[in-house]
Amino acid sequence: xxxxxxxxxxxxxxxxxxxxxxxxxxxxxxxxxxxxxxxxxxxxxxxxxxxxxxxxxxxxxxxxxxxxxxxxxxxxxxxxxxxxxxxxxxxxxxxxxxxxxxxxxxxxx
Amino acid sequence: xxxxxxxxxxxxxxxxxxxxxxxxxxxxxxxxxxxxxxxxxxxxxxxxxxxxxxxxxxxxxxxxxxxxxxxxxxxxxxxxxxxxxxxxxxxxxxxxxxxxxxxxxxxxxxxxxxxxxxxxxxxxxxxxxxxxxxxxxxxxxxxxxxxxxxxxxxxxxxxxxxxxxxxxxxxxxxxxxxxxxxxxxxxxxxxxxxxxxxxxxxxxxxxxxxxxxxxxxxxxxxxxxxxxxxxxxxxxxxxxxxxxxxxxxxxxxxxxxxxxxxxxxxxxxxxxxxxxxxxxxxxxxxxxxxxxxxxxxxxxxxxxxxxxxxxxxxxxxxxxxxxxxxxxxxxxxxxxxxxxxxxxxxxxxxxxxxxxxxxxxxxxxxxxxxxxxxxxx
Numbered sequence: 001x002x003x004x005x006x007x008x009x010x011x012x013x014x015x016x017x018x019x020x021x022x023x024x025x026x027x028x029x030x031x032x033x034x035x036x037x038x039x040x041x042x043x044x045x046x047x048x049x050x051x052x053x054x055x056x057x058x059x060x061x062x063x064x065x066x067x068x069x070x071x072x073x074x075x076x077x078x079x080x081x082x083x084x085x086x087x088x089x090x091x092x093x094x095x096x097x098x099x100x101x102x103x104x105x106x107x108x109x
Numbered sequence: 110x111x112x113x114x115x116x117x118x119x120x121x122x123x124x125x126x127x128x129x130x131x132x133x134x135x136x137x138x139x140x141x142x143x144x145x146x147x148x149x150x151x152x153x154x155x156x157x158x159x160x161x162x163x164x165x166x167x168x169x170x171x172x173x174x175x176x177x178x179x180x181x182x183x184x185x186x187x188x189x190x191x192x193x194x195x196x197x198x199x200x201x202x203x204x205x206x207x208x209x210x211x212x213x214x215x216x217x218x219x220x221x222x223x224x225x226x227x228x229x230x231x232x233x234x235x236x237x238x239x240x241x242x243x244x245x246x247x248x249x250x251x252x253x254x255x256x257x258x259x260x261x262x263x264x265x266x267x268x269x270x271x272x273x274x275x276x277x278x279x280x281x282x283x284x285x286x287x288x289x290x291x292x293x294x295x296x297x298x299x300x301x302x303x304x305x306x307x308x309x310x311x312x313x314x315x316x317x318x319x320x321x322x323x324x325x326x327x328x329x330x331x332x333x334x335x336x337x338x339x340x341x342x343x344x345x346x347x348x349x350x351x352x353x354x355x356x357x358x359x360x361x362x363x364x365x366x367x368x369x370x371x372x373x374x375x376x377x378x379x380x381x382x383x384x385x386x387x388x389x390x391x392x393x394x395x396x397x398x399x400x401x402x403x404x405x406x407x408x409x410x411x412x413x414x415x416x417x418x419x420x421x422x423x424x425x426x427x428x429x430x431x432x433x434x435x436x437x438x439x440x441x442x443x444x445x446x447x448x449x450x451x452x453x454x455x456x457x458x459x460x461x462x463x464x465x466x467x468x469x470x471x472x473x474x475x476x477x478x479x480x481x482x483x484x485x486x
Contacts, residue, residue, distance in 0.1 A: 002430055002440040004383040007415055009433050010481055011389075013199035019249075025256045032388055037395035053389075054253035060385035
């Protein structure tokens with residue numbers, strides 16, 4: 001999808017002197033979960049700050065990965081296989097909990 | 110050194126810097142640098158420079174693909190160099206800084222680039238431009254990854270502390286030969302093998318006062334003042350703030366451990382990379398619903414400008430993609446690519462395809478990009 005890549009570039013690759021994170025994570029996360037929409041000035045602030053948009057991007061991708069992980073997606077299976085590898089390589093056992101949800105996910109989906 | 114989000118802080122940076130320096134000297138041979146003296150020409154020169162550099166770097170990238178990693182995330186040296194070049198294109202003030210340095214040097218000693226020392230002087234200025242830019246890019250990436258404030262200066266400070274730790278590590282490894290300075294760092298007389306040498310297994314185990322004492326004793330043992338004790342006073346306030354130093358050392362150490370243990374599942378999946386745009390459009394739509402009327406916002410944000418791109422001839426469209434995403438993005442369909450290189454056609458080929466001259470194509474490409482960014486209507 002080259003168009004989407006291009007649009008991403010247009011949003012994020014802009015020079016804004018003195019740019020900084022202008023919205024709290026809690027505000028961005030509420031907007032992402034749909035529990036509380038951004039106000040018009042908040043949206044304007046987000047759109048004027050490529051740095052805050054990058055933070056938004058990071059949180060959005062993190063949220064998608066964690067949702068996908070609990071459904072037993074490839075991402076979580078990979079995490080699980082890594083955990084197996086670690087366990088067999090004698091890594092600390094407390095990481096084995098990772099196996100649980102992924103295998104449960106496998107059965108469901 | 111690794112920190113969340115950063116890409117340009119490991120040893121591979123030296124290779125990236127050298128590659129950018131060598132390619133720059135190559136492309137500057139094709140340019141009359143007197144043009145730099147006219148600030149009205151700077152934007153056009155940046156356009157020329159980024160085109161010429163991308164062209165010079167591509168064969169290197171193809172040759173070195175998968176060979177030289179520039180960091181432990183697996184980004185190759187050439188990929189990192191190209192990515193930084195694209196950052197330069199997006200952040201022209203760094204090019205402005207370079208131009209100022211060239212103008213100032215010219216005021217001191219004329220057309221220095223044609224003298225015997227010219228290459229070295231020019232390379233130094235290129236190095237400085239990319240060095241400042243990489244810290245800016247990495248401080249932005251750190252902020253995006255952590256949500257915590259950062260600055261290029263702070264990245265520089267992290268790196269100074271990391272380097273100081275490596276120096277101390279080296280002294281500790283040869284503590285017998287360096288007993289005088291190791292004793293001064295530890296703040297006691299050495300009576301045999303110092304236990305601290307065995308206890309310090311990572312940067313997280315390095316104590317802030319050791320850094321301060323190492324820096325304080327560098328003039329005596331190393332011949333020149335340590336970074337916390339130079340006349341420039343860049344880090345002068347830090348030397349009285351061991352808590353701050355300790356916090357930063359711990360952060361570097363913790364992240365190094367975390368990233369080393371996770372085998373890459375902290376890396377972002379390529380197929381994920383743009384799905385966040387769907388979240389973005391939804392969030393925009395949610396706000397519009399709240400305020401019950403559509404907001405007018407930057408054209409770059411709404412996709413309308415992108416739709417307009419579809420009306421441009423293919424040669425212009427491909428020139429735009431080449432300029433903004435590079436000639437070899439994974440997302441390009443096969444029928445866009447030149448089968449002999451696997452990349453988009455060159456500007457010369459695109460000009461032939463479009464039946465126009467290269468300067469005309471470049472002009473139309475740049476006008477389209479300005480419209481996409483909403484810089485003109």
